[in-house]
Amino acid sequence: MKPADAIRAELGRIARELGAPEGTDVILERPRDVAHGDWATNVAMILARPLRQKPRDIAERIRAQFRAEDAGVAAIEVAGPGFLNFRLRPEVIASVAGEIIAAGDGYGRNDSGRGEKVNVEFVSANPTGPLHVGHGRQAALGDAIATLLEHTGWDVSREYYYNDAGAQIENLAASVRARLLESKGQAAQIPEGGYHGEYIREIAASYSGEADDVESLRSHAVTELRREQDLDLAAFGVEFDTYYLESSLYDSGKVDKTVEALTRSGKTYEHEGALWLRTTDYGDDKDRVMRKSDGTYTYFVPDVAYHVTKWERGFKRAIDVQGADHHSTATRVRAGLQALAIGIPEGYPEYVLHQLVTVTRGGEEVKISKRAGSYVTVRDLIDEVGRDAVRFFFLMRKGDSPLIFDVDLARSQSEENPVYYIQMAHARMCGIFRVGAEQGISTDVSGADLSLLAEPEEQQLIKALEDYPAEVAASAAALEPQRLASYLLETARLAHLWYHKHHVLGQEPPLMRARLVLARAARVVIANGLSALGITAPERM
RNA sequence: GCGCGCGUAGCUCAGUUGGAUAGAGCGUCUGCCUCCGGAGCAGAAGGUCGUGGGUUCGAGUCCCGCCGCGCGCACCA
Numbered sequence: 001m002k003p004a005d006a007i008r009a010e011l012g013r014i015a016r017e018l019g020a021p022e023g024t025d026v027i028l029e030r031p032r033d034v035a036h037g038d039w040a041t042n043v044a045m046i047l048a049r050p051l052r053q054k055p056r057d058i059a060e061r062i063r064a065q066f067r068a069e070d071a072g073v074a075a076i077e078v079a080g081p082g083f084l085n086f087r088l089r090p091e092v093i094a095s096v097a098g099e100i101i102a103a104g105d106g107y108g109r110n111d112s113g114r115g116e117k118v119n120v121e122f123v124s125a126n127p128t129g130p131l132h133v134g135h136g137r138q139a140a141l142g143d144a145i146a147t148l149l150e151h152t153g154w155d156v157s158r159e160y161y162y163n164d165a166g167a168q169i170e171n172l173a174a175s176v177r178a179r180l181l182e183s184k185g186q187a188a189q190i191p192e193g194g195y196h197g198e199y200i201r202e203i204a205a206s207y208s209g210e211a212d213d214v215e216s217l218r219s220h221a222v223t224e225l226r227r228e229q230d231l232d233l234a235a236f237g238v239e240f241d242t243y244y245l246e247s248s249l250y251d252s253g254k255v256d257k258t259v260e261a262l263t264r265s266g267k268t269y270e271h272e273g274a275l276w277l278r279t280t281d282y283g284d285d286k287d288r289v290m291r292k293s294d295g296t297y298t299y300f301v302p303d304v305a306y307h308v309t310k311w312e313r314g315f316k317r318a319i320d321v322q323g324a325d326h327h328s329t330a331t332r333v334r335a336g337l338q339a340l341a342i343g344i345p346e347g348y349p350e351y352v353l354h355q356l357v358t359v360t361r362g363g364e365e366v367k368i369s370k371r372a373g374s375y376v377t378v379r380d381l382i383d384e385v386g387r388d389a390v391r392f393f394f395l396m397r398k399g400d401s402p403l404i405f406d407v408d409l410a411r412s413q414s415e416e417n418p419v420y421y422i423q424m425a426h427a428r429m430c431g432i433f434r435v436g437a438e439q440g441i442s443t444d445v446s447g448a449d450l451s452l453l454a455e456p457e458e459q460q461l462i463k464a465l466e467d468y469p470a471e472v473a474a475s476a477a478a479l480e481p482q483r484l485a486s487y488l489l490e491t492a493r494l495a496h497l498w499y500h501k502h503h504v505l506g507q508e509p510p511l512m513r514a515r516l517v518l519a520r521a522a523r524v525v526i527a528n529g530l531s532a533l534g535i536t537a538p539e540r541m
Numbered sequence: 542g543c544g545c546g547c548g549u550a551g552c553u554c555a556g557u558u559g560g561a562u563a564g565a566g567c568g569u570c571u572g573c574c575u576c577c578g579g580a581g582c583a584g585a586a587g588g589u590c591g592u593g594g595g596u597u598c599g600a601g602u603c604c605c606g607c608c609g610c611g612c613g614c615a616c617c618a
Binding site for chain 1: 543544545546547553554555556557558559560561562563564565566567574576577578580581582598599611612613614615616617618
């Protein structure tokens with residue numbers, strides 16, 4: 001049993017004896033200030049009202065009844081308005097390092113998802129051009145969220161939705177056709193809303209069919225762009241389980257079926273030749289058109305049909321990662337799903353929205369790339385700063401904030417660059433074992449006496465390592481990878497600090513063995529954390 | 542105008558779902574370091590958490606108003 005669990009159990013026992021109401025949560029917190037001990041609880045303050053006693057009096061009674069010895073507690077103090085602060089015996093703290101090594105790659109995982117299916121949809125770029133930086137942020141976010149869910153026991157399916165039907169694809173085909181004709185010396189113009197990037201010329205050049213065969217031209221263009229996007233994703237190290245084509249929703253009649261079902265629900269009406277859905281019944285600020293007066297559907301109808309398939313495919317939970325410029329779709333899609341009244345919960349799907357990305361170089365905003373013309377591609381970034389740095393930079397800020405991607409910082413191989421700082425901490429821990437092996441030192445740590453890990457830097461580092469599973473759980477539950485990123489930065493800082501202050505190799509064998517355990521435990525946590533974020537943990541830099 | 546989001550150190554941002562004296566990096570200043578990798582370390586200065594109310598033992602965190610910024614407001618996607 002971990003020290004914290006022992007304390008929690010003992011507090012629970014006493015709380016019951018004092019007559020605490022059923023279901024009283026005993027929460028242990030890591031105090032911000034180390035002067036407040038290793039663990040603290042506010043349970044006495046929580047109990048003050050139901051027990052009708054002063055918080056400090058309750059705290060005193062808990063302290064008196066606490067079996068400190070059994071729980072590995074060295075001292076308990078009552079502080080402030082009624083906090084109970086616990087100080088553990090150093091060897092009890094140190095013992096955690098051994099458990100971390102034993103758990104290895106599995107350290108930090110839990111099964112709170114109970115193996116239930118969850119669908120995580122992200123990127124979902126239209127096949128009309130290379131992926132841009134916003135897609136990169138989505139790819140990093142979506143993939144990390146998916147991995148975090150896997151680490152917490154969910155059966156995750158990564159899904160990519162291709163909007164391969166509709167007006168923009170026609171524009172794409174028309175744009176390629178214009179470049180094709182142009183290359184043959186004929187006058188042609190890219191249509192309004194068409195695509196102007198260099199890649200359109202490349203697609204035109206690789207097309208061998210007739211310019212007037214629009215069907216063939218369109219399919220060629222989509223194929224080429226899907227291939228290109230696949231290469232971008234491969235370079236980023238993102239793999240999807242499913243690619244879902246919008247066109248298949250039309251082909252299979254699912255769109256028509258959805259419209260019929262919505263019409264039957266009585267939530268629609270005809271107005272000025274169009275078919276409307278009463279999305280205002282579900283919190284929208286105005287009703288939305290489903291079928292335009294020209295007979296075609298607006299985009300959100302296939303979106304609703306698409307999400308119905310997620311539900312029917314057995315995903316009781318679905319998460320959509322999207323740019324914040326799409327936030328209005330959330331209300332509409334949910335409204336459509338509710339109107340169908342087929343048992344889909346109100347908050348389905350969950351949305352993780354992220355703000356825009358600005359790329360800067362030399363303090364100036366970068367706006368264009370060679371191939372795409374009007375925007376920076378994710379490939380530009382990966383080529384320039386590497387996959388790991390791109391991923392980390394996209395994950396270190398919460399999605400709610402706009403993100404400034406500083407290319408110079410991401411490239412720099414110094415401690416100013418957070419991803420290098422963390423990877424370096426990992427490499428250093430590995431370096432100890434590498435150098436040890438070179439010097440012929442046995443790095444066998446069996447039977448190490450961990451009570452020798454008593455230096456303040458060691459105790460602090462171990463406590464941080466002990467917090468890793470809770471950080472993973474919190475990060476996954478909130479769908480916020482940046483929490484884990486912050487945690488890793490702090491843990492790397494503590495690892496660097498320890499490394500510089502205390503040597504491992506060259507110490508008396510018992511102390512060295514204990515410190516080797518700590519070095520390995522730190523390595524395990526940093527490696528597991530980086531892996532949860534989709535970032536590699538090199539053994540040397 | 543309406544909806545969503547965001548205002549925390551000079552800059553870039555964290556902030557353990559409501560806890561104790563609000564933190565980190567960069568920058569600035571003062572020192573240190575022959576080392577398992579100097580891609581280093583110790584310390585200092587720096588704050589009315591946009592603003593005004595409210596909720597309660599306690600608010601950066603929750604609620605309301607106001608100010609500022611971003612995004613969205615099509616029978617586009």
